[in-house]
Amino acid sequence: MIELEGLTKRYGQKTAVDHLTFTVRPGVVTGFLGPNGAGKSTTMRMVLGLDNPTSGTVRIDGRHYRELQEPLKYIGALLDAKAMHGGRSAYNNLLCLAQANRIPRRRVDEVLDLVGLTPVAKKKSKGFSLGMGQRLGIASALLGDPEILMFDEPVNGLDPEGIHWIRNLMKALAAEGRTIFVSSHLMSEMALTADHLIVIGQGKLLADTSMADFIQQNSRSYVRLRSPQQERLRDALHAGGFVAVEAGGGVLEVDGTTTETLGELAAAHQIVLHELSSQRASLEEAFMQMTAGAVEYHAHGTDVHGGGGAAGPRWGETFEGA
Numbered sequence: 001m002i003e004l005e006g007l008t009k010r011y012g013q014k015t016a017v018d019h020l021t022f023t024v025r026p027g028v029v030t031g032f033l034g035p036n037g038a039g040k041s042t043t044m045r046m047v048l049g050l051d052n053p054t055s056g057t058v059r060i061d062g063r064h065y066r067e068l069q070e071p072l073k074y075i076g077a078l079l080d081a082k083a084m085h086g087g088r089s090a091y092n093n094l095l096c097l098a099q100a101n102r103i104p105r106r107r108v109d110e111v112l113d114l115v116g117l118t119p120v121a122k123k124k125s126k127g128f129s130l131g132m133g134q135r136l137g138i139a140s141a142l143l144g145d146p147e148i149l150m151f152d153e154p155v156n157g158l159d160p161e162g163i164h165w166i167r168n169l170m171k172a173l174a175a176e177g178r179t180i181f182v183s184s185h186l187m188s189e190m191a192l193t194a195d196h197l198i199v200i201g202q203g204k205l206l207a208d209t210s211m212a213d214f215i216q217q218n219s220r221s222y223v224r225l226r227s228p229q230q231e232r233l234r235d236a237l238h239a240g241g242f243v244a245v246e247a248g249g250g251v252l253e254v255d256g257t258t259t260e261t262l263g264e265l266a267a268a269h270q271i272v273l274h275e276l277s278s279q280r281a282s283l284e285e286a287f288m289q290m291t292a293g294a295v296e297y298h299a300h301g302t303d304v305h306g307g308g309g310a311a312g313p314r315w316g317e318t319f320e321g322a
C-alpha cells in the first residue's frame with residue numbers, strides 16, 4: 001500500500017504537487033492520470049525518496065522509503081527506462097542491482113526470462129530499442145519480487161505488441177495481490193488496464209474513483225435514430241416523453257433510453273427506421289474535456305481538445321471528495 005497525506009512539492013513559485021492525499025491499494029491496477037505537467041512524475045519521485053516533499057508525507061506499507069531496508073524488496077519502479085548503464089549488458093545491469101540489494105543471482109535469470117530478454121541478455125543495453133529498454137527497466141523493477149510496483153508512462157513509444165504485453169503483465173501482477181501504480185496521460189490506455197483511477201491536474205487531486213464509476217459517469221450513452229419520416233418520429237418521441245436532439249444528416253439522438261424501447265415506439269407508430277443504434281461517447285473525449293481547465297501546455301493555434309475546450313465540466317465538480 002502507498003499512502004500520501006497532504007503531499008506537496010514546490011519548485012520556487014511553481015507548485016508541482018499540491019496537497020495530494022490518497023491511498024494506492026493492493027490487488028488492483030491503479031491508474032495515475034493527468035495531462036502533461038500535472039505532477040505525476042514528481043509525485044512518483046517523492047514516493048521513492050528521490051525528491052523531498054515541501055510538506056506532507058508519503059508512506060510505503062506504513063514507512064518512509066528511507067526507512068526501508070533493502071527497498072527493492074518492497075517497491076520496484078520504472079521511472080526512466082534510460083537510467084540503465086548503457087555500456088553494460090542487460091544481464092550485468094541487473095546483476096549489479098541484485099548484488100547491491102542482496103538478491104540472489106538466479107533471480108536475474110528469472111526476471112530476464114519473465115520480460116523476454118533472455119536471448120539478448122549479454123548484449124549492451126545502449127543498443128536496445130525503446131521497447132527492449134522498457135522491458136529491461138521492468139525487469140529491474142521486478143528484481144526484488146516486491147509487493148508494490150510503480151510504472152511511470154510504461155507504454156510510451158511502444159508498439160502494439162509491447163503495449164499489450166505490459167498491460168497483461170500489470171494485470172497479472174495485480175491479480176497476485178500486488179499493489180500496481182501506473183501513470184499515463186492517455187485515458188484510452190488506462191481504460192483498458194486500470195481498475196481504479198487517481199486523476200490530478202496542476203498538482204491537485206481531481207478524482208479518486210473506480211474505473212467502473214468513471215465510465216458510468218463520464219461516457220455518455222445514447223441512441224441514434226434515422227428515419228425517412230423524421231417529422232413523425234420526432235412527434236412520436238416527444239409524445240413518449242423523450243428529448244430528441246438533432247445531430248445533422250437526418251440523425252436524432254436520444255439520451256437515457258434503449259434501442260428496444262425506441263424500436264418498439266417507432267413500430268407502434270408504424271414509422272420506418274433506417275438506423276437504430278446504441279452509442280457511447282469516447283472516454284478519451286470525456287477525459288480531455290474534463291481536464292481541459294487543468295492542462296498546462298496548450299498547443300498554439302489548434303484546438304487540442306477537439307472542440308471541447310475549457311467550456312466543458314471541470315474535474316472535481318463531477319466527483320465528490322475530489
Ligand SMILES: Nc1ncnc2c1ncn2[C@@H]1O[C@H](COP(=O)(O)OP(=O)(O)OP(=O)(O)O)[C@@H](O)[C@H]1O
Nearest residue numbers: 011014016034035036037038039040041042043185
Ligand atoms: N526539477 C524541477 N524544477 C522545476 N520545476 C519542475 C521540476 N520538476 C518538475 N517541475 C515542474 O513541475 C510540474 C510537474 O511536472 P511533472 O514532470 O511531475 O508532471 P507530469 O504529470 O509527470 O508530466 P508528463 O506527463 O509530461 O510527464 C511541471 O510544471 C514541471 O515543469
